Amino acid sequence: MLIASLWSVLLIGYWFLATSGEKKLFPPPSKAWEGFKDLYNEGLVVHIASSLGLCLQATLLSVVFSLAIAYLSPVPVFKPIAKALSRMRYLPLTGITFYLAMVVSDARTMQVWVLVVFMSLYFITSLLGVINDISQEEIDHARSLRCSRWEVLWEVVIKGRMDYVLDVLRQNLAITWMFLVTVESILVAAGGLGVLIKNSDKFMNHGRIVALQIVILLVGLGIDWFLNFLRKSLFRYSTIGN
Amino acid sequence: MGTYYTEGPILSAENLGVKYGDKEIIKNINFQELDVLRPGRVQGQIIAFVGRSGRGKSTLFRCMAGLQQPNEGRVLIPDLKQEPVAGKGYPLKEVQEGDVGFVDQKYTLFRHKTIEQALHFAMRKEPLSDEEKEAKINQYLIDWGLEEVRNQYPNELSGGQRQRTAILEQVLHSALYIIMDEPFSGLDVGNVQSVQNAFQLISQTHELNTIIFSTHDIDMAVNLADSIYVIGYPTLEDGNLEPIGTIVKHYDLKAEGLAWKDQMSQDHYDLVEGIKAVMMGS
Ligand SMILES: Nc1ncnc2c1ncn2[C@@H]1O[C@H](COP(=O)(O)OP(=O)(O)O)[C@@H](O)[C@H]1O
Ligand SMILES: [Mg+2]
Numbered sequence: 001m002l003i004a005s006l007w008s009v010l011l012i013g014y015w016f017l018a019t020s021g022e023k024k025l026f027p028p029p030s031k032a033w034e035g036f037k038d039l040y041n042e043g044l045v046v047h048i049a050s051s052l053g054l055c056l057q058a059t060l061l062s063v064v065f066s067l068a069i070a071y072l073s074p075v076p077v078f079k080p081i082a083k084a085l086s087r088m089r090y091l092p093l094t095g096i097t098f099y100l101a102m103v104v105s106d107a108r109t110m111q112v113w114v115l116v117v118f119m120s121l122y123f124i125t126s127l128l129g130v131i132n133d134i135s136q137e138e139i140d141h142a143r144s145l146r147c148s149r150w151e152v153l154w155e156v157v158i159k160g161r162m163d164y165v166l167d168v169l170r171q172n173l174a175i176t177w178m179f180l181v182t183v184e185s186i187l188v189a190a191g192g193l194g195v196l197i198k199n200s201d202k203f204m205n206h207g208r209i210v211a212l213q214i215v216i217l218l219v220g221l222g223i224d225w226f227l228n229f230l231r232k233s234l235f236r237y238s239t240i241g242n
Numbered sequence: 243m244g245t246y247y248t249e250g251p252i253l254s255a256e257n258l259g260v261k262y263g264d265k266e267i268i269k270n271i272n273f274q275e276l277d278v279l280r281p282g283r284v285q286g287q288i289i290a291f292v293g294r295s296g297r298g299k300s301t302l303f304r305c306m307a308g309l310q311q312p313n314e315g316r317v318l319i320p321d322l323k324q325e326p327v328a329g330k331g332y333p334l335k336e337v338q339e340g341d342v343g344f345v346d347q348k349y350t351l352f353r354h355k356t357i358e359q360a361l362h363f364a365m366r367k368e369p370l371s372d373e374e375k376e377a378k379i380n381q382y383l384i385d386w387g388l389e390e391v392r393n394q395y396p397n398e399l400s401g402g403q404r405q406r407t408a409i410l411e412q413v414l415h416s417a418l419y420i421i422m423d424e425p426f427s428g429l430d431v432g433n434v435q436s437v438q439n440a441f442q443l444i445s446q447t448h449e450l451n452t453i454i455f456s457t458h459d460i461d462m463a464v465n466l467a468d469s470i471y472v473i474g475y476p477t478l479e480d481g482n483l484e485p486i487g488t489i490v491k492h493y494d495l496k497a498e499g500l501a502w503k504d505q506m507s508q509d510h511y512d513l514v515e516g517i518k519a520v521m522m523g524s
């Protein structure tokens with residue numbers, strides 16, 4: 001923790017120094033701060049809330065969908081479906097967007113669905129990994145206590161790996177968060193951080209862009225921290241990572 | 243001292259064989275253990291399997307626990323749901339998963355259940371009231387030295403505590419047979435002693451209680467067991483070993499008057515040397 005804060009101070013110091021010259025690619029902290037104040041006055045908080053809302057909505061939908069698929073994957077009939085869906089993550093999203101566009105017209109709904117499709121494919125992949133890693137011993141242990149197939153699924157796969165689901169969520173959220181902002185700036189709806197980026201982009205306002213990047217990074221890190229905290233406080237036995 | 247007589251079979255393997263793909267791991271495994279009665283005593287049996295690693299002990303155990311379907315042959319245990327036949331014991335049936343308690347080498351437990359929750363889960367199908375279960379669990383937790391850690395999860399326990407919990411789960415699940423794969427590996431002296439005590443406790447609580455374990459420690463096997471099987475590779479006619487595990491030798495310590503002794507005698511030590519020699523050559 002101490003070491004980390006030391007590095008942060010050094011980095012910010014370097015930013016001050018490196019941008020104090022005449023001509024520069026990167027705006028100085030003062031500009032970024034001004035950009036930040038601008039953004040704040042334009043309702044940054046509302047935009048963040050809008051992005052978080054979108055994130056939450058898409059996450060919930062895709063988690064429900066992915067869990068259903070992943071939990072069914074040990075059943076032989078469903079295995080190929082789960083595998084096939086997991087492979088779909090190599091599909092280009094433009095294609096998906098194109099077809100989605102034919103079904104939904106409203107930009108917000110569109111954003112949600114693009115994200116749901118995208119996230120689900122990644123979730124399914126990670127969840128299948130988690131389920132595959134369950135050892136034969138764990139399954140046999142349950143069987144030796146006369147657990148039926150469904151009890152094995154419930155006790156070992158579902159309850160026994162609940163903390164992993166939260167961790168998968170956390171890990172995938174990094175890429176989702178990045179993607180979300182991009183989606184917001186491509187499929188422009190009323191608000192969101194992506195819209196702010198796009199607008200700043202148009203006016204070549206460097207200070208604002210840097211400020212926004214920092215805000216997006218911090219919010220992302222905040223979500224990450226929160227999910228990790230949630231996992232550790234809900235599941236005392238969880239020792240994934242640290 | 244050593245007087246006993248036998249009744250019907252309590253465990254029998256008939257021509258057991260397991261393959262993984264084309265590779266035969268064990269084959270031709272045949273043995274039968276009879277119910278042993280000692281006048282005036284309750285005496286379950288302790289059966290040891292020894293052998294060098296990779297000879298198929300764990301594979302055999304999984305078959306005996308009904309966790310793995312053998313490719314050939316079958317494992318039979320008494321069917322307690324039927325009426326015993328005088329002088330012959332219970333009719334036999336093929337073993338099924340859950341009939342036999344199984345504690346694997348890593349003492350696997352439910353990672354998301356505390357000791358207490360795990361023990362309740364193990365007893366979930368017992369026809370007892372909640373209070374009776376609670377009382378039974380409390381007593382066992384005290385007897386097995388797990389009282390203080392009852393609310394801890396497996397990852398918060400020591401190896402010995404985890405192992406005792408794993409054994410206790412099977413005891414409370416009312417399995418008469420408990421198979422333990424290498425129960426002594428990786429334990430310190432104190433824990434080895436407490437597992438030995440658990441063995442005695444289990445085998446003296448019910449006539450049919452049977453403990454089956456594997457070990458690399460031949461002294462331990464001779465000290466604890468009343469029947470010892472050596473699993474190894476049989477010698478072919480040309481003098482080479484055939485790389486498929488089977489029973490290469492059986493020692494009945496009861497018949498040799500070596501079972502149920504408090505002290506190891508010279509005869510015991512000679513037996514240890516004998517077993518080691520057989521193991522090395524298989
Ligand atoms: N699931 C499996 N698939 C293929 N081979 C296996 C499997 N399990 C065990 N084996 C092989 O079976 C042999 C016997 O293993 P095991 O029963 O664990 O022996 P032991 O317990 O005596 O050390 C080993 O050669 C091992 O590699
Ligand atoms: Mg083994």
